[in-house]
Amino acid sequence: MKPVRFVLVGAGRAGMVHANNLVHYIPEGELVAIVDVNRETAERSAQEAGISTFYQDLDECFEKEQFDAVCIGSLTFTHREIVEKAAEAGKHIFSEKPLAQNLTEAEAIVKAVNTSGVKFQIGFMRRYDPAMREAYRMVNEGAIGELVVIKSTGRGPGLPPPWIWDRKKSGGMFAEVSAHDIDAVLWFAGKQPQRVFMEAGNFKSPQAKKEYPDFYDHYVVTLVFKDGPLGSIDGGCPVGYAYDARMEFLGTEGMVRVGETEDTGPVLMTLDKKATRDNHTSWRFRFKEGYLEELKSFIRSIREGWEPTPSVRDGYRAVTVVETAHRSLAEGRPVTIEGEW
Ligand SMILES: NC(=O)c1ccc[n+]([C@@H]2O[C@H](COP(=O)([O-])OP(=O)(O)OC[C@H]3O[C@@H](n4cnc5c(N)ncnc54)[C@H](O)[C@@H]3O)[C@@H](O)[C@H]2O)c1
The missing domain is CATH 3.40.50.720 (NAD(P)-binding Rossmann-like Domain)
Structure with missing residues (x-):
């Protein structure tokens, strides 16, 4: 072929x-x-x-x-x-x-x-990360009972480039930094959220705020699903210390955690009795397998004639959550997502 x-x-x-x-x-x-x-x-x-x-x-x-x-x-x-x-x-x-x-x-x-x-x-690409896939299998096979809370943390070390400060071009920091968190929460929940509530602030980026008064660099977003689970996304940049992507799935009978802040490299032990290991520095390395496997899967879908995933509809759903969250932020209240998507 x-x-x-x-x-x-x-x-x-x-x-x-x-x-x-x-x-x-x-x-x-x-x-x-x-x-x-x-x-x-x-x-x-x-x-x-x-x-x-x-x-x-x-x-x-x-x-x-x-x-x-x-x-x-x-x-x-x-x-x-x-x-x-x-x-x-x-x-x-x-x-x-x-x-x-x-x-x-x-x-x-x-x-x-x-x-x-x-x-x-x-x-x-999180959907093709080996640890995320294994967590998905565990959760769906009932290893932790019924899902109660899905938590996702997505933080980047540096402030993204100026085009991202402009919400009209990028969809804002929630879209650029946390689109992956949004998709992962929806993927695990397996349904549409009913309500979205966002709080955000600009804590570290006065230069972006000058040009774009609605710019925020850190945020917490709550998603509520009918009959559960509860979803929570916290994200932001620049945090400096690492590229930090972690998820936690709390169930009625246990908990699954995915992702570490530390890289998988060597641990250095020194005479002052300290142990140190580098943190993840970039999404490129943390999700290396994910980027490779997502493209391989896309190619297989073309050659074998099946529908690839995540789909255009999944992309659309994440944009819906972003827009709803921004409405919530502007209006200072939780906003209901109307209609079926
Ligand atoms: N999946 C991930 O983890 C991930 C990580 C980073 C960025 N992204 C996404 O990838 C996209 C690009 O981000 P980036 O950080 O790589 O940006 P970048 O600035 O590093 O690269 C973008 C490139 O696109 C070129 N370009 C701009 N408009 C173009 C056009 N109309 N036709 C052809 N080329 C054009 C620019 O010249 C530039 O070389 C964004 O949508 C971003 O959200 C995804």
Whole structure:
């Protein structure tokens, strides 16, 4: 069977994780070209990936190249346009999270994907992390009884770049930093939340607040599901000490915990009787297997003809939670999610 041929659109931090996986670790996939609006980035990234074909213009790439799928690693506010072009051209789509910066764009993406019939997978790589999958199996097989509370903590060491400070472009810090937490809580709960309540504050980023008065850098969000469980997400940047992604599942008959702040590297013991070990420094390393396995699964779905997961609808659900949380924050009260999604 021929490898699935990819074009990477957006060759930054996330995009190059996928490019490197395609080139070095996934023989069933092939990276044929890189597109980036920044020509230098396109050229440098192509060199780094060991391929010769790069473009600054997506339309030109679509005209000239033969390929099966796009991998979207560009900024959130560009996702809609790229998805619409790819879907219209009949290309399968793997897109980075968040799906879009608001619900209007998310709806347009769902429509483009459903109308075209192309396969779509959103990059919620936690669903492919070995420990998360094992926790999911345990919880679903009843190892801790009925779920009571799902807690997710997502914190990054540094302040994200300025485009993320602008909620209109990114969906805000809750979307950018915690889209994974939102998806994981919904995945484990297996149902739609009834109510969402958000509190947030800017504790460490006066420079962002100057330009964007609604900017917050830390937040706590409560999600309430009908007949349980309760969900809680706390997140923020910059925390400095680590890339910190941990989850806890409390059940009626026990508890499951996933994720450590410490890396799996060596522990240093010194004569002052202290033991030290490095913390995780980046999502790249903490979820290394997740990034690899999510793309492998997407490729298998194309070759074997089944629906990939997490789906475009999962991406849409996470955007719904973000928008509802922001309404809650603005209105200072819990907000009910109306209708079925
Ligand atoms: N899954 C994860 O854990 C994870 C981690 C980081 C970022 N992300 C997501 O990935 C996306 C990119 O974030 P990043 O941190 O890699 O950004 P980045 O700034 O490092 O890279 C984005 C790249 O996209 C290019 N670009 C912008 N608009 C474009 C367009 N219209 N067409 C082609 N290229 C374009 C930029 O020139 C840049 O090179 C965001 O949606 C972000 O939320 C996901």
